[in-house]
C-alpha cells in the first residue's frame with residue numbers, strides 16, 4: 671500500500687507555479703492577482719481563506735483578502751464582487767463558501783466573471799467542463815486528478831466511483847474522470863447497495879462528508895482511494911481530531927494507494943487555486 675503524500679506533491683507544484691508566476695510578472699509588468707472574499711466569521715473559513723492568501727503571496731502573486739461582516743447585505747457582496755470584476759490588477763476572484771444563510775449564493779457566484787472564476791463555479795465554466803472545452807476547473811477535483819497521475823494511475827478504462835454529488839466536488843470530479851476516459855458512477859446518500867458498487871471500483875473518490883464512512887471491506891483489492899472528507903470528531907480524552915470519509919486503517923490494508931487526512935487532497939486544493947489564478951492571468955494578458 672502506498673500512502674499518497676498530497677502535502678509533498680502540493681509543495682512541488684507550488685514551487686513550479688512560483689517560477690511560472692515570476693515569469694508572468696516579468697512579461698506582464700505586474701503580478702497575477704487573486705482576491706478572496708470572506709463573509710462572516712466561520713472559523714474554518716477564516717483558516718482556509720488566510721491559507722489561500724498566504725499561498726498566493728508565497729508564489730509571488732498579488733493577493734488580497736476582503737472580509738465582510740456576517741450581516742453584510744446581498745448588495746454589499748455584489749458591490750464588492752463588481753469592483754473586483756472591474757479591477758484590472760485582479761485575475762482571480764474566489765468567494766469562500768458557505769455564505770451566511772440570508773445571502774443568495776447562486777446570484778453571488780454568477781456575478782464573478784467566468785474569466786476570473788478561479789473556483790470554476792460559474793455556470794459557463796461548469797458548462798464548458800461538461801462539453802469538454804477549456805475552462806477554469808474546480809480546484810479540489812483538479813487536485814484529485816493530479817494525485818492520481820502522481821501515483822501512475824492510468825485513468826482510461828478504469829471504473830471510478832465518486833461518492834457524493836456536490837457542485838464543488840462530486841459532479842465536477844465525475845466530469846474530469848469522464849474526460850480522462852474512466853467509466854464513472856456517481857453514488858450518493860440515496861444510493862442502494864453502496865458497498866457492492868464501491869467493490870467494483872478501481873478508483874474511489876469519497877466526498878460525502880461522513881466520518882470514516884467507507885470501510886476497507888467495501889474496497890476491491892488494489893483500488894486507488896482519494897479521500898476528500900474533512901470531519902472533526904471527538905476523541906475519548908475530550909480532544910478532537912480530523913478524519914476523512916474513509917476509515918483509513920481498514921482501507922489501507924486493501925487499497926494499492928490512499929490519501930491520508932490531513933495531508934492528502936487538502937493541500938492540493940490550494941495549489942490548484944494558484945494554478946487557476948495563473949491560467950486566468952495568462953489568458954487575460956493574452957499569454958496563453
Ligand code: GUN
Nearest residue numbers: 764765766767768789809
Ligand atoms: N468551501 C469549501 N470548499 C471550497 C472551495 O473549493 N471554494 C470555495 N470558494 N469555498 C469552499
